[in-house]
Amino acid sequence: MNSMDQRKWEELEMDCLVEVFKWIGMESLLLCVPLVCKSWYKATLDPKCWQILVFPEIRCSEHFPGPMIKHFVHSYGLWWHDFPSMSFAKFVVSRSHRSATTLVLPGTCSSQALEYISDECPELKFLGLSLDLLYHNGPVLENLISKWKNLQVLSVGNCYMLNEIFAQIRLHCKKFVGVICCYSWIGYEEASAIASLPKIKYLSFRKAHCHLNNLLMILESCRELELLELRDCGGFDCDDEIRRLASHIQTFRCDRSNTSKEDDDYHYFAGEEQARLVYNNFLNM
CATH class of the missing domain: 3.80.10.10 (Ribonuclease Inhibitor)
Known part of the structure; x- marks a missing residue:
């Protein structure tokens, strides 16, 4: 199969994208997937994804939250204790x-x-x-x-x-x-x-x-x-x-x-x- 015949991820039917995205987790749905392309962003708006x-x-202990949590808090203007x-x-x-x-x-x-x-x-x-x-x-x-x-x-x-x-x-x-x-x-x-x-x-x-x-x-x-x-x-x-x-x-x-x-x-x-x-x-x- 040559490259012209290969399907691209962003060209998948919307139902297929939604079926995949509903299992990937909240952080990816908010911070990663919507930024890939317009079709992926549109798929994340389907209620079945949510x-x-x-x-x-978030645990306020001697350990600081990981990068993903920090990204959440920074992106949405939250405080650690208010999430x-x-x-x-x-x-x-x-x-x-x-x-x-x-x-x-x-x-x-x-x-x-x-x-x-x-x-x-x-x-x-x-x-x-x-x-x-x-x-x-x-x-x-x-x-x-x-x-x-x-x-x-x-x-x-x-x-x-x-x-x-x-x-x-x-x-x-x-x-x-x-x-x-x-x-x-x-x-x-x-x-x-x-x-x-x-x-x-x-x-x-x-x-x-x-x-x-x-x-x-x-x-x-x-x-x-x-x-x-x-x-x-x-x-x-x-x-x-x-x-x-x-x-x-x-x-x-x-x-x-x-x-x-x-x-x-x-x-x-x-x-x-x-x-x-x-x-x-x-x-x-």
């Missing part, structure tokens, strides 16, 4: 035209931005919440659950206020089927909250810490599980009792889980990278 909204995480600002949240979420199905929020998201986002994402199916966001805005989030009638899966970086949030899910989210609690501590109260959702089908505790009795409580209550992810967990050994209770589960993963795991490994939610990991796991369920 159905998966994974906001980047995402109300204006930035509106700019991004409005592009979905109320069609967003996936939302992963950073710990720095303000209560005002949360209120706006909840109103503009009525079709939400997957919600990812970081440790810091739950800690600082748990009561606000509790009151917003009723707006997400189609919510199916909740991913949390910490189990703070899980009882209160699940109480709202039981009332308002009749399609709810999955819980992801990676890098979390699953105590008695948290296990009781999960056990209060006996109809769930997907449960992931990867790299979490859960004592045996708490895990058994969940398995005895949630009899409709189709996927159970317990890989790299601490607090229990995957013994015969667990395997017996999980024998009916179609997909059961319990590799490298044992009581010798260090507790300190189970309290950190790794921001956007971890959010993408658990979301990809959900897609493969």
